[in-house]
Amino acid sequence: MTTSQHTPFHELPDFLTLPRLAGLALSPDGKRLVTTVAQLNAERNAFVSALWEIDPEGNLPARRLTRGATGEKSPAFTSDGGLLFVSTRPDPDGKPQEDPPAALWLLPGDGGEARLVGVRPGGIADPVTAGGVVVVTSMTMPGAVSGADDERRRTARREKKVTAMLHTGYPVRLWDHDLGPDQARLLVGDLSTAGDPARPGPTPGPAPVSTPGPAPGPAGKLEWRDLTPTPGAALRDTNTDLSPDGTTVVADWQVAEPHAASRSTLVACDLATGARRTLLDDPAYEFNVGRISPDGRTVAVIRTSRSTPERASQTDLVLVPLSGGPVRELTTDWDRWPLEVRWTPDSAALIVVADEHGSAPLFRVSAPDAAVTRLTGDDGAYSDPRVSPDGQSVYALRGAVDAPPAPVRLDAHAPDQRPVHLLGPAEAPTVPGSLTEVHATAVDGTALRAWLVLPPGATEEPAPLLVWVHGGPMTSWNSWHWRWNPWLLAARGYAVLLPDPALSTGYGQAFMQRGWPHWGDAPYTDVLALADAAEARPDVDASRTAAMGGSFGGYMANWIAGHTDRFDAIVTHASLWALDQFGPTTDAAYYWTTETTEEVASRNTPHAHLDKITTPMLVIHGDKDYRVPIGEALRLWWELLAEQADPENQPHRFLYFPDENHWILKPQHAALWYETVIAFLDHHLLGKEFAIPDLLI
Numbered sequence: 001m002t003t004s005q006h007t008p009f010h011e012l013p014d015f016l017t018l019p020r021l022a023g024l025a026l027s028p029d030g031k032r033l034v035t036t037v038a039q040l041n042a043e044r045n046a047f048v049s050a051l052w053e054i055d056p057e058g059n060l061p062a063r064r065l066t067r068g069a070t071g072e073k074s075p076a077f078t079s080d081g082g083l084l085f086v087s088t089r090p091d092p093d094g095k096p097q098e099d100p101p102a103a104l105w106l107l108p109g110d111g112g113e114a115r116l117v118g119v120r121p122g123g124i125a126d127p128v129t130a131g132g133v134v135v136v137t138s139m140t141m142p143g144a145v146s147g148a149d150d151e152r153r154r155t156a157r158r159e160k161k162v163t164a165m166l167h168t169g170y171p172v173r174l175w176d177h178d179l180g181p182d183q184a185r186l187l188v189g190d191l192s193t194a195g196d197p198a199r200p201g202p203t204p205g206p207a208p209v210s211t212p213g214p215a216p217g218p219a220g221k222l223e224w225r226d227l228t229p230t231p232g233a234a235l236r237d238t239n240t241d242l243s244p245d246g247t248t249v250v251a252d253w254q255v256a257e258p259h260a261a262s263r264s265t266l267v268a269c270d271l272a273t274g275a276r277r278t279l280l281d282d283p284a285y286e287f288n289v290g291r292i293s294p295d296g297r298t299v300a301v302i303r304t305s306r307s308t309p310e311r312a313s314q315t316d317l318v319l320v321p322l323s324g325g326p327v328r329e330l331t332t333d334w335d336r337w338p339l340e341v342r343w344t345p346d347s348a349a350l351i352v353v354a355d356e357h358g359s360a361p362l363f364r365v366s367a368p369d370a371a372v373t374r375l376t377g378d379d380g381a382y383s384d385p386r387v388s389p390d391g392q393s394v395y396a397l398r399g400a401v402d403a404p405p406a407p408v409r410l411d412a413h414a415p416d417q418r419p420v421h422l423l424g425p426a427e428a429p430t431v432p433g434s435l436t437e438v439h440a441t442a443v444d445g446t447a448l449r450a451w452l453v454l455p456p457g458a459t460e461e462p463a464p465l466l467v468w469v470h471g472g473p474m475t476s477w478n479s480w481h482w483r484w485n486p487w488l489l490a491a492r493g494y495a496v497l498l499p500d501p502a503l504s505t506g507y508g509q510a511f512m513q514r515g516w517p518h519w520g521d522a523p524y525t526d527v528l529a530l531a532d533a534a535e536a537r538p539d540v541d542a543s544r545t546a547a548m549g550g551s552f553g554g555y556m557a558n559w560i561a562g563h564t565d566r567f568d569a570i571v572t573h574a575s576l577w578a579l580d581q582f583g584p585t586t587d588a589a590y591y592w593t594t595e596t597t598e599e600v601a602s603r604n605t606p607h608a609h610l611d612k613i614t615t616p617m618l619v620i621h622g623d624k625d626y627r628v629p630i631g632e633a634l635r636l637w638w639e640l641l642a643e644q645a646d647p648e649n650q651p652h653r654f655l656y657f658p659d660e661n662h663w664i665l666k667p668q669h670a671a672l673w674y675e676t677v678i679a680f681l682d683h684h685l686l687g688k689e690f691a692i693p694d695l696l697i
Helices: 012-016 147-159 509-513 522-535 552-561 579-585 589-595 598-604 606-612 631-642 667-686
Strands: 020-026 033-040 047-054 072-077 083-087 103-107 115-118 125-130 133-140 183-190 240-242 248-257 261-270 276-280 285-292 298-305 315-321 338-343 349-354 362-366 372-374 381-387 393-400 403-411 434-441 447-454 463-469 495-499 540-550 569-573 617-622 653-657
Touching (some): 047 072, 248 285, 315 338, 552 569, 552 606, 617 631, 653 667
Antiparallel strands (some): 072 083, 240 248, 261 276, 338 349, 349 362
């Protein structure tokens, strides 16, 4: 095979050093654009984030704004141009703490060093600002009536080494962490009271809000007022937005239901009085991510119908008056799922991200008549849209299967355009190979497509094929993945097929319904049809193939193992194995009951086909995975080995991470993951000796 140009993907240490951009914040005057960049620390054992400023005009190079040892995140501009952010950096005027909670910091718009402006014992997260106030989320002990009371309760638990929790509802854990004993609350602070004690006179900026506010905190720190003193679990994973005048916050609000279920409603809370009213509550739907229009009249909300074992969920946009009133359905006739939403400054349209045919374009949706215009004409996957104050430009991060997220600018009105790339904090890395598409026809006649990553030289020497099934399952292979990165395999000579089978987003509701909830039917046959199409290509070696996937993709890897021996190796990560035990033990068991029945789960469970498995399998799982609990891997591993008559020569392997979750996030663990996967594939597809990574022996 032709020798390829050396890229950061050829050596795992080089790959780990690539900067990773996430999120955008735009100043009220539209002159400053800020993103968060995560990079490997000096010890190479963690990623640390910093804030970088990008020139919206695209003329000046990006400049780094913060450089804290613990990192900074969640940038939010104040109305006077200051930049708030969240960090666990130590308070220079306080007592040293071994593990300080995340606090709110302010980088003044007129220059100077960042200073601490808001603290809370349980930490601070997700600041939103408008009208001279800031609203944050903070974890607080249920019985606490103030920050000092919260600290007293936490100190008592620490000193007595108590970690126990008493639950009265469900769920009790989420993804990778336990829920409780503290609960999320919304706090409000008046930014006009957080003046810099080192400067004479008031902090420049707008006049204080007219609503009664708290007294200034010590040394210029905010005094928080609790808007939700008894929320229970209602603000779990909430999204918030502030009205432009800073008087009302809207938030997702979880409501408990019978049979250990819950649903998300939308509430509005008055910042002056704390009075809360419900804007949207319908047992047939979940409501999330309310965005208040710039004129303060309307809230755009992502509405998702609640699935049943017979019917997949469906997502659309609805509008509701902020003052309360009837819901207006906006995109029920648009066969796409809105993912992110931002208003234009005139409140006449919404800029929306939605998956579509292997990309995630930006769309403009007219508020009066629901007319949809696709703004982007490329294969990019866009995120974090921000609209300029004059309404003429949209800033966003653009990623793609072959390009990591980078800042771009687009015309807010022109259809099917190419983005203008801004001068970001990092140059785009050269990928080792090329990207093309594969098309096939499903058993039922449905058109199918997939991305195919080809290594250099595949036209001269056909490449072995890895079929990599995505998780979700309701998602799509359409963007860059730092964790699931096919270019690391391409750099080692593998072609990587990224199929979008039934249940994938971006192809319409009927496409998802084809696989609901029969995971072992259309999703499986779709993957094989796309694999057949890839193997028919002259640049792919059909005699050397493997299958791999994580989460739902891991389920599919297990299902494939029990239904065909066409692959030489199978890698299954964080996978569902026995659906009878998975449902009640996952962190969201109530959702599982809306997706399947006992009879359907029994018909689609991979473990029922254990006796058909002849392909060598690499099982990977993290013990802190609460979405797909470790019991799935433990049972799979036991049952695989129980089938083996010769323990010395059994072909399977189990890579276990005691302190990782659904993803493997620690940098060196991620490197070990790839090293082990590549060694396993090389052994079974290329005939190499299985090279166990040094740190595992």
